[in-house]
Amino acid sequence: MAVVVKRLAILGSTGSIGRQTLDVVRAIPDLFQVVGLAAGGNIGLLKEQVKEFKPRYVNYLTDAKKPDDIPSCEFLSLEDIASHRDVDTVVIATPGTQGLHATLAAARRGKSIALANKESLVAAGEILIEEVKKGGARILPVDSEHSAIWQCLQGENQPARRIILTASGGPFRHYTRARLEKVTVEQALAHPSWKMGRKVTIDSATLMNKGLEIIEAHWLFGVSVEDISVVIHPQSIIHSMVEFADGSIKAQLSYPDMRLPIQYALTFPNRLANTRLPALNFKKLQSLTFEPPDTKKFPCLRLAVEAIKAGGTCPAALCAADEAAVELFLAERIKFMDIPSLIEKTLEQHRNIKHPDINTIVSAGIKSREKFFELSGGSSEC
Numbered sequence: 001m002a003v004v005v006k007r008l009a010i011l012g013s014t015g016s017i018g019r020q021t022l023d024v025v026r027a028i029p030d031l032f033q034v035v036g037l038a039a040g041g042n043i044g045l046l047k048e049q050v051k052e053f054k055p056r057y058v059n060y061l062t063d064a065k066k067p068d069d070i071p072s073c074e075f076l077s078l079e080d081i082a083s084h085r086d087v088d089t090v091v092i093a094t095p096g097t098q099g100l101h102a103t104l105a106a107a108r109r110g111k112s113i114a115l116a117n118k119e120s121l122v123a124a125g126e127i128l129i130e131e132v133k134k135g136g137a138r139i140l141p142v143d144s145e146h147s148a149i150w151q152c153l154q155g156e157n158q159p160a161r162r163i164i165l166t167a168s169g170g171p172f173r174h175y176t177r178a179r180l181e182k183v184t185v186e187q188a189l190a191h192p193s194w195k196m197g198r199k200v201t202i203d204s205a206t207l208m209n210k211g212l213e214i215i216e217a218h219w220l221f222g223v224s225v226e227d228i229s230v231v232i233h234p235q236s237i238i239h240s241m242v243e244f245a246d247g248s249i250k251a252q253l254s255y256p257d258m259r260l261p262i263q264y265a266l267t268f269p270n271r272l273a274n275t276r277l278p279a280l281n282f283k284k285l286q287s288l289t290f291e292p293p294d295t296k297k298f299p300c301l302r303l304a305v306e307a308i309k310a311g312g313t314c315p316a317a318l319c320a321a322d323e324a325a326v327e328l329f330l331a332e333r334i335k336f337m338d339i340p341s342l343i344e345k346t347l348e349q350h351r352n353i354k355h356p357d358i359n360t361i362v363s364a365g366i367k368s369r370e371k372f373f374e375l376s377g378g379s380s381e382c
Helices: 016-027 043-053 078-082 096-108 118-135 144-153 198-206 208-221 259-267 300-310 314-330 338-348 358-376
Strands: 006-011 032-039 057-060 089-092 112-115 138-141 162-167 228-232 238-243 249-253
Touching (some): 006 016, 016 043, 043 057, 089 096, 112 259, 144 238, 144 259, 208 300, 338 358
Parallel strands (some): 089 112, 112 138
């Protein structure tokens, strides 16, 4: 059987998801051709990636032009790379709302979108899904939870009755409120199960990550927020579950390694052997446990649910406030428990606009970010 080579563009290639995507490419080199790479602040690693994979197109997010010492590539905007005729599949792994316009551009050109950027769906889910439908694009979930749901839905001809998102609970699920007040950046970045980027690791510690995933699941799978629940599963072996009309529940299990959902997205509908992926060993599993989330200690989960129920520009305001909060916490300018309290204060002052267009969504995010810094007494220049 002839091998069909998929032409990839990876936006956020030097981040955690981007690097692991390239690990998958290295493991199955005959299936992929990397034609575009875009990076943020790690220009040194970008140069190494360009040397190894020889992409035609490149973008360096923190600069307005191509660095002089990457002469062999054509410098394009994120939107132009994501929608280019030479690209079959675009991996959106840029953090925060940076990937929103590129995701929309890819959707309008009918691309396969391996989406690891939550904020695009959270802030502009209604608009993005509509563009996907009109452009004939496909969203291939990369988050382990949404990949698990997607896998559980394969072969089913009826919709899910309920989605159950699993969460590790982060490193602080047994902390008292007093201990949470003293959490350091170093402690918050020490996730017990996953190797992730700094922003998503902090979001996991506050449970904001799980709140954003509820919103994302709502748009991806057309399930109402009331039918999406969260359960804490510290072992991170079951990545999510789907319940059907007859009460049957399907779950997807694997070792916690992001390369597996990345590969599934890139090779769908096929499953390919990859000896670099760790296999799950049931002999070493002592137990699989579950507990409800504590939204009193971790109110970010509640704030996210309230934002999607309010709709309009509230989810965009939530995303922007959270981005600002994580920035200030990582810069040690606010405390860990200031994150949810300042986000809530920001949302309380947000003027919600129903059925916004993309410019209104972007504007709402900018205003929310400014309001957060005003309330925190911090600065956007961290």
